[in-house]
Amino acid sequence: MKKDFFNNKINRINTNSVKWDRMENLFGKKDLLPFWVADMDFAAPEEVVKEIAKRVDHGVFGYTTPTESTNESVRSWVQKRHEWNIEADWITYSPGIVFAISMAIQAYTQKGDSILIQPPVYTPFFEMVKVNERKLIESPLYLKGDRYSIDFSSFEKQLASGVKMFILCSPHNPIGRVWKRGELEKIAELCKKYDVLILSDEIHSDLVYKPSVHIPISSLNEDAENRTITCIAPSKTFNVPGLQASAIIIPNNELREKYQQQQHKQGFFTLNTFGTIGLEAAYTHGEIWLNELLAYLQENIDFTRSFIKKNLPSLKVINPEGTYLLWIDCRALNMSDEDLHNLLLTKGGIAVESGVKYGAAEGKGFIRLNIGCPREQLKEGLKKLKAALS
Numbered sequence: 101m102k103k104d105f106f107n108n109k110i111n112r113i114n115t116n117s118v119k120w121d122r123m124e125n126l127f128g129k130k131d132l133l134p135f136w137v138a139d140m141d142f143a144a145p146e147e148v149v150k151e152i153a154k155r156v157d158h159g160v161f162g163y164t165t166p167t168e169s170t171n172e173s174v175r176s177w178v179q180k181r182h183e184w185n186i187e188a189d190w191i192t193y194s195p196g197i198v199f200a201i202s203m204a205i206q207a208y209t210q211k212g213d214s215i216l217i218q219p220p221v222y223t224p225f226f227e228m229v230k231v232n233e234r235k236l237i238e239s240p241l242y243l244k245g246d247r248y249s250i251d252f253s254s255f256e257k258q259l260a261s262g263v264k265m266f267i268l269c270s271p272h273n274p275i276g277r278v279w280k281r282g283e284l285e286k287i288a289e290l291c292k293k294y295d296v297l298i299l300s301d302e303i304h305s306d307l308v309y310k311p312s313v314h315i316p317i318s319s320l321n322e323d324a325e326n327r328t329i330t331c332i333a334p335s336k337t338f339n340v341p342g343l344q345a346s347a348i349i350i351p352n353n354e355l356r357e358k359y360q361q362q363q364h365k366q367g368f369f370t371l372n373t374f375g376t377i378g379l380e381a382a383y384t385h386g387e388i389w390l391n392e393l394l395a396y397l398q399e400n401i402d403f404t405r406s407f408i409k410k411n412l413p414s415l416k417v418i419n420p421e422g423t424y425l426l427w428i429d430c431r432a433l434n435m436s437d438e439d440l441h442n443l444l445l446t447k448g449g450i451a452v453e454s455g456v457k458y459g460a461a462e463g464k465g466f467i468r469l470n471i472g473c474p475r476e477q478l479k480e481g482l483k484k485l486k487a488a489l490s
């Protein structure tokens with residue numbers, strides 16, 4: 101395993117990094133150690149860096165466009181990693197997945213239409229529905245032991261109330277579930293019954309730990325394929341979110357045309373030169389790097405879980421099946437979210453995400469900890485967590 105590569109601490113201060121350089125602004129305090137935004141502290145795979153450097157050396161940065169080989173890199177990646185057979189012309193490119201979510205909301209729904217989400221969930225799911233003046237409908241996930249599940253009776257009740265679109269987070273940020281085939285089949289069956297479009301955000305789909313397996317909901321059957329818009333990207337997988345390049349896979353011709361028209365209406369035509377190169381290089385050459393990353397992240401998860409069990413037994417780590425984000429139940433501390441957040445900042449010196457960002461009720465008493473960093477940095481952060489809460 102390339103342990104040295106992932107153990108290597110790279111100074112990111114003064115690189116315009118949101119994670120490191122925006123902390124003082126966002127958290128109101130200097131010298132914090134960051135465990136918040138979903139951005140890892142690892143360098144990208146060598147081949148990605150090499151291909152970008154080659155392009156930099158060329159020196160001419162005119163308009164560029166994804167090519168057949170870019171499409172092929174996406175097609176063969178999802179086939180190899182997720183046994184999903186797609187066609188090259190199902191793929192559209194987008195600078196980001198939050199942008200794509202907003203485009204899909206605008207393309208397929210009208211102001212006032214109902215859109216369903218499952219809190220606790222990634223904050224922009226709430227935001228994009230609200231800023232587009234659609235009606236936010238929620239079917240919260242429920243926690244039993246250390247595992248979240250879908251309450252299918254609430255899910256069906258909400259779909260039956262006239263929902264137009266369901267935004268699925270698969271795997272689910274922040275609770276780390278990798279949905280099982282049976283769960284996805286039930287979702288697809290109910291969306292068919294109530295004729296609801298599925299917008300499936302699969303940005304974390306490559307970050308899954310054995311024995312869990314990611315199944316693209318679109319790959320289940322013909323009906324699911326025809327009602328699903330799937331969003332994937334190399335950004336979380338290979339830690340290249342700054343390259344701003346994502347692939348939106350829409351098998352249904354009519355839905356794809358509507359989506360493309362919406363991007364066109366916003367004046368979007370093509371990706372950034374380096375985004376295109378990075379996406380293709382990552383999907384073409386990044387597999388070995390990813391397998392090594394997954395082994396490293398699994399060790400970080402195991403380390404964190406045993407540290408917390410030993411040193412902070414009142415906290416409960418929700419077992420992650422995917423993602424590098426740990427959802428930690430701190431309710432036994434009996435503290436308000438504000439007090440907990442402030443304590444971690446002032447006494448601990450660490451920046452984590454407050455659970456309430458992912459659902460006011462569902463995230464109450466939780467924090468989200470990003471363990472995508474060198475082990476020494478993680479150890480330092482956990483010591484700080486212990487010092488704050490002991």
Ligand SMILES: Cc1ncc(COP(=O)(O)O)c(C=O)c1O
Pocket residue numbers: 138195196197198199222269273301303304333335341346
């Ligand atoms: C579920 C999910 N979707 C989308 C994003 C962001 O995607 P992008 O940067 O491409 O907009 C994130 C980032 O954390 C995420 O967790």
